[in-house]
Amino acid sequence: MISQLSVDLHDARLAVDAVLDAARSSEKPLAISVVDPGGNVVYQLRQDGASSVDVRHAERKAYTGAYIGRDTSMWRLQILHDGRTVADWANPNLTTLHGGWTLRRDGAVIGGLGVSGSGDEDRDEQLALKGAEALAGLAVAAWRAQRNPVRIRDRSAR
């Protein structure tokens, strides 16, 4: 048996809320998707006015971030450098559109987050990063909460 970490619904909603908080009210409406390490949707929403294409792209970006284990913009640079195209992977769910981030915990892929709809794929990427950062912040807080009591116990044992 092996155990695999996965983003849970609580964290997925937190990440989506972080993206929504970071988006300016003047910006175009977004679609945001969070998937587990297998690329399956955990939480996804579409703001009023975002299109069905945005929904598809957000999910494909999140899927790519989780499946490939690289952010979609970095993966694009890599396959351009290697002289390949996304078609080489024979997987129609993959995309190199910017705005898909790999979610990690302790180095392991725990999911992916995709944003689409801002009208600028680099802005999609900036917004997706806000969601990934929110989860990373959560991980750091959890690590600190675990670490501090251990230190206190260690001192008292001496």
Place this chain on the structure above:
Amino acid sequence: MFSQNRLALAEAERARDAVLAALTPNDNPVALAIADDHGVPILLLRQDGAPTRMLSRARAKAYTAATLGLDTVVFRDQHVNATWRSLNDWGDPMLTTLQGGLVVRSGETVVGGIAMSGNSTTRDEALAHIGLRAMDLRP
């Protein structure tokens, strides 16, 4: 040009909150899908431990209810079973006859679909009804 009422994210979020609040310890982890009148998702949710297929089913149920304008159980009983046909006759791989998908209407107008999966199909439908009521749609 024409103007059309569309289901808003705020209504989907009200349904989400009502469904999550209605779950009991006896329920399995669930999946929820809320789609617009074209069957395109507005909000998708899969609880921790719910298998992937649950969200696939919920998406299909919401799509079916929204695009046909029929609760999935009505589609199954009055359109598929009653005419001795199969889903193949409709030529759309996203359609399903699984119970648990409900039409969302504003007055007489179909504005979307809401669906649950994860429990028995009757419980799925009962939970979807709770979400539908919480949307509080008025004509």
